[in-house]
Amino acid sequence: MTSFSFSPEMAMSCTRLMRSTIAVKETIGVVGRRTFSAKKKGGKGSAASDAPKASILSNEVKSTTVVCGNILKDGTDPKITADSDYPDWLWNLLDKKPALSELRRKDVKTLGFGELKRYVKLDNRARIKENNSIKSKK
Template identity: 65%
Template sequence: MAMNHLWTLRGIVTVKEAIGIVGRRTFAAAGGKAKKGSQGGAAGDAAKASILSKEVKSTTVVGANILKDGADPKVLPDSEYPDWLWHLVDKKPALSELRRKNIETLPYEDLKRFVKLDNRARIKENNSLKAKN
């Protein structure tokens, strides 16, 4: 596995420096030695997660609080959220699908996406051609 990473680091560092990086000792998380046969804390996390009742899980967004003194936000009805939120999960057409369609009949958002993806593809192709020479 280390040899695979050496090839990616080749342009950045020398092999001697890479061996120093790979061979560097790391330390375990605080808390002393793990018990024999334990999974490193996964068992402790599972016990903590089951403390919450199903009612609390369905009415609050557990773990969304970012403030020290704050509380987890409550789940609101769908009508309380903005309309654009529900369109975030919509599938967007791929570049190959956009190329098959007539450009003049595309909606503005699809046309904008086509231009972006087409430019990105041309840049990648040009870069790969330059790299081979």
């Protein structure tokens, strides 16, 4: 009886052959499948399928933690604390910023740094759009 040794090259070639065979079978399976739209049970206007699903979180957890706020693998969701614990700039993030037309009406010397920066950015953007439209008409 002869001994048979299995070399790493043979293992790799067998693995590649199996992967290609599986990929071909999956492709044939996807191509060969018929696709139809699924019908909802209960016919038209089924109220059961339109009803919102019940939340699995308790009201206490919803009001005291930031749900899905954890970014660490082994961490927990952060707790919500009092408003005074957060920085002041946080409460101004969602405020409406003035449009370019409003900024043009104001005196440039009275604008704050943030408003002046926004004015320059929006004014440059408007001039670039105007120049591009003039070039495209030629």
